[in-house]
Amino acid sequence: MSSHTNAAVSLSDLLWRRPNLLLLILxxxxxxxxxxxxxxxxxxxxxxxxxxxxxxxxxxxYELTFKTYGELFRPANFDIIVRTVVMAGAVTIxxxxxxxxxxxxxxxxxxxxxxxxxxxxxxxxxxSSYLVKVYSWKLILAKEGILxxxxxxxxxxxxxxxYLAIPIIGGNSLSVxxxxxxxxxxxxxxxxxxxxxxxxxxRVPHTMLEASGDLGARPxxxxxxxxxxxxxxxxxxxxxxxxxLTLGDYIIPQIVGSSRRFIGxxxxxxxxxxxxxxxxxxxxxxxxxxxxxxxxxxxxxxxFDAL
Amino acid sequence: xxxxxxxxxxxxxxxxxxxxxxxxxxxxxxxxFTTEDKSYQWxxxxxxxxxxxxxxxxxxxxxxxSLSLKVASISTVIALFLGTLCAAAVxxxxxxxxxxxxxxxxxxxxxxxxxTGISLRSAFNLAEIPFSFWTIVLGHAxxxxxxxxxxxxxxxxxxxxxxxxxxxxxxxxxxxxxxYVILPNISTALLAGGMLAFAxxxxxxxxxxxxxxxxxxxxxxxxxxxxxxxERPVTNVVAMVVVIVTFLPILGAYYLTRGxxxxxxxxx
Amino acid sequence: xxxAIRFSGVSRHYGAVKAVDDVNLDIAEGEFFAMLGPxxxxxxxxxxxxxxxxRPTAGEIHIYGEEAQSIPPYKRPxxxxxxxxxxxxxxxxxxxxxxxxxxAGVGKKQRxxxxxxxxxxxxxxxxxxxxxxxxxxxxRQRVALARALxxxxxxxxxxxxxxALDLKLRxxxxxxxxxxxxxxxxxxxxxxxxxxxxxxMADRVAVFxxxxxxxxxxPEDIYYRPQQPFVADFVGxxxxxxxxxxxxxxxxxxxxSLRPEAVHLSETGHAAQIKSVSFLGTATRVSxxxxxxxxxxxxxxxxxxxxxxxxATVSWADDDLHLMAVQ
Numbered sequence: 028m029s030s031h032t033n034a035a036v037s038l039s040d041l042l043w044r045r046p047n048l049l050l051l052i053l054x055x056x057x058x059x060x061x062x063x064x065x066x067x068x069x070x071x072x073x074x075x076x077x078x079x080x081x082x083x084x085x086x087x088x089y090e091l092t093f094k095t096y097g098e099l100f101r102p103a104n105f106d107i108i109v110r111t112v113v114m115a116g117a118v119t120i121x122x123x124x125x126x127x128x129x130x131x132x133x134x135x136x137x138x139x140x141x142x143x144x145x146x147x148x149x150x151x152x153x154x155s156s157y158l159v160k161v162y163s164w165k166l167i168l169a170k171e172g173i174l175x176x177x178x179x180x181x182x183x184x185x186x187x188x189x190y191l192a193i194p195i196i197g198g199n200s201l202s203v204x205x206x207x208x209x210x211x212x213x214x215x216x217x218x219x220x221x222x223x224x225x226x227x228x229x230r231v232p233h234t235m236l237e238a239s240g241d242l243g244a245r246p247x248x249x250x251x252x253x254x255x256x257x258x259x260x261x262x263x264x265x266x267x268x269x270x271x272l273t274l275g276d277y278i279i280p281q282i283v284g285s286s287r288r289f290i291g292x293x294x295x296x297x298x299x300x301x302x303x304x305x306x307x308x309x310x311x312x313x314x315x316x317x318x319x320x321x322x323x324x325x326x327x328x329x330x331f332d333a334l
Numbered sequence: 335x336x337x338x339x340x341x342x343x344x345x346x347x348x349x350x351x352x353x354x355x356x357x358x359x360x361x362x363x364x365x366x367f368t369t370e371d372k373s374y375q376w377x378x379x380x381x382x383x384x385x386x387x388x389x390x391x392x393x394x395x396x397x398x399x400s401l402s403l404k405v406a407s408i409s410t411v412i413a414l415f416l417g418t419l420c421a422a423a424v425x426x427x428x429x430x431x432x433x434x435x436x437x438x439x440x441x442x443x444x445x446x447x448x449x450t451g452i453s454l455r456s457a458f459n460l461a462e463i464p465f466s467f468w469t470i471v472l473g474h475a476x477x478x479x480x481x482x483x484x485x486x487x488x489x490x491x492x493x494x495x496x497x498x499x500x501x502x503x504x505x506x507x508x509x510x511x512x513x514y515v516i517l518p519n520i521s522t523a524l525l526a527g528g529m530l531a532f533a534x535x536x537x538x539x540x541x542x543x544x545x546x547x548x549x550x551x552x553x554x555x556x557x558x559x560x561x562x563x564x565e566r567p568v569t570n571v572v573a574m575v576v577v578i579v580t581f582l583p584i585l586g587a588y589y590l591t592r593g594x595x596x597x598x599x600x601x602x
Numbered sequence: 603x604x605x606a607i608r609f610s611g612v613s614r615h616y617g618a619v620k621a622v623d624d625v626n627l628d629i630a631e632g633e634f635f636a637m638l639g640p641x642x643x644x645x646x647x648x649x650x651x652x653x654x655x656x657r658p659t660a661g662e663i664h665i666y667g668e669e670a671q672s673i674p675p676y677k678r679p680x681x682x683x684x685x686x687x688x689x690x691x692x693x694x695x696x697x698x699x700x701x702x703x704x705x706a707g708v709g710k711k712q713r714x715x716x717x718x719x720x721x722x723x724x725x726x727x728x729x730x731x732x733x734x735x736x737x738x739x740x741x742r743q744r745v746a747l748a749r750a751l752x753x754x755x756x757x758x759x760x761x762x763x764x765x766a767l768d769l770k771l772r773x774x775x776x777x778x779x780x781x782x783x784x785x786x787x788x789x790x791x792x793x794x795x796x797x798x799x800x801x802x803m804a805d806r807v808a809v810f811x812x813x814x815x816x817x818x819x820x821p822e823d824i825y826y827r828p829q830q831p832f833v834a835d836f837v838g839x840x841x842x843x844x845x846x847x848x849x850x851x852x853x854x855x856x857x858x859s860l861r862p863e864a865v866h867l868s869e870t871g872h873a874a875q876i877k878s879v880s881f882l883g884t885a886t887r888v889s890x891x892x893x894x895x896x897x898x899x900x901x902x903x904x905x906x907x908x909x910x911x912x913x914a915t916v917s918w919a920d921d922d923l924h925l926m927a928v929q
Contacts, residue, residue, distance in 0.1 A: 064476055298455070298456075
């Protein structure tokens, strides 16, 4: 036997005698990488939020203070937070409403090739390019684009214009309105809502539904009293994604939306040319805190079993 | 299972939902052939193939594409290495801090991209590391680890622990066991994870914006075009190509892990 | 006779849990040895200690005279048949069986030949090209057996080998394993929770409880002369009589073990209230109480069967009441 093989055997013996050594070898590289690069950066960011910026000189004061967090409560900034949270909520509800039938059908009725079609039908959009998805809506919502054309051909152009005249959710055209932003968010995140719902519905044993019927419940009652409560953890799990992803996004509102800013854009703006890293960091902490709270509630409702 | 059929209303709602998810992208395919290049006019005034040739000639597109490919390849390799090690450790034994590690691996993808991006950016600034190809790779590898990890962990859990014991019982040492038993049984999961990681990296834009210097990956190029369009149809052609290019690894990963209880890609 | 496996004061503790607690064992070469006990009794851990998948926290293990507790499993001259067979799904049957030879460096032709010969021995000669997923449970078990035996181990370890098989298959495999062991002449050590299996196959049985061996002996020893109420109760269904009752019967204060088949209806004897009667096919089991103590009686085919609710007179031979010291 070559000495190379002998070394391998000796190392094997050592790893068998000391199983913790093997564990250490396995866990150290990823733990170091993630710990130093990722956690390290995260803490650096959080630390920044406790510093402040001198408003006149633009220089960062490295003293611990809550002043920067206080700035978040200024009306202009607070508006941004409220606006983002409201949009996140709307997107979540919309995704649940549109996505539930798809998930329900796929979980309970799709058989054979249809199961694969539905599966790929949700997976492919999930993994397709985010930017391409956003871009496609820019095309759709453009003044000269297909949606407008559809309304005109159906002689419903007046309806669209009336809608666009509504303040806050309307705008000059769909692509610069909050409605447009809502639609794009909905489109991009909906697969994240469908998958957990489908997973939790598939976990409901059909014998449970049969038992419900056996005890005298009509189909809609079985749906309301048995299926829906059991699907709820899946809905909550999906909502974690839609909520969190909307809270932090800065690209979609920039490309399709009004000039009113969202949290993500605020973070981007402040850390960029403005150089106000502490405020950018403070803004960035808001989604983290909101999500931590949301996750805590979701965990108590058992949503993590559906993930 | 069910002897009843789905109510028509449900079928319609499900079908509409599915259509909603797919039509927009298909629309781009149509726009790639339009003759109109100043706006997004619908219906397209005419159809042509000339934009494909124009795109072929655009050097900035090729540069962005090749950078994206390079970054994705190297990030995937790093993610495969780290993700597999981590999955092997976590699925073997309970150890102190196991839950913490599972959470740590998921964080880069669970927290909004902008947070990951801005954290890395300020860390690089603090450490005075110049932005370059490697800073982009650092960021990508970090969030690609979880994709490989999910696939590897799911497969490790399915590979019965007694297989390793059986191999050692029959005379194979640790290295032989890894080569002859462990590797063959996890290879398709690793391949699937690698493909998904590649697709994820190829498409990523948010973290990349913060960790790139002057370089342009393909998504950054596209973002530029979205904000300041140069030649709209060229963007359409590129978008179409990106969809097709990412379609293939996803399909591949699906076929590799189909028929197992956790199909690749479920845990994004 | 040479000692094949010897445990000297072997313990395996996991923190406060004593999976194996100060076990002494001496298995002779060529024996068919059974380790019997309920789940968690330490029998499987003991087997794994022999194989090398666990290391003792105390004590010494000798395999054919050599100290083995610090030798990794791939260097020990023993092979294991796993409870879930652990066949490699990515290899076909022949490559599975030849695995041990492959890692030892045996050439391709030679190991294919050995593998096929061993497959013949377990009556699966034609199955070399199949994949494990294509085989039935019983067939997979034979492949696992062949895979272990092809390496000509000094001892074969079997972990609950027949647990997953149905009754008919189990009885058939019991016969085959016993004749295989006789023809090969090597030591077989198997773990089971099924006492009838242990009694029918083994030369000697070690009964485990709570990490310790409570009795070692031949099947007859264990069955007719249990040393503890636990053994009497676990091995075959036995009437374990409390010391007060035994004192009334014999004057001695001890636990009593009385096999149900030793009890019969008779003219004179003890008054019994019949509670229930169950037909078992080969015999009928009668549950009754005598002076408040619950007992069962096995009535063979052809004999008179009392009815539930009746009062009957039963007796047994004095020798059949085996006394066990109160611990």
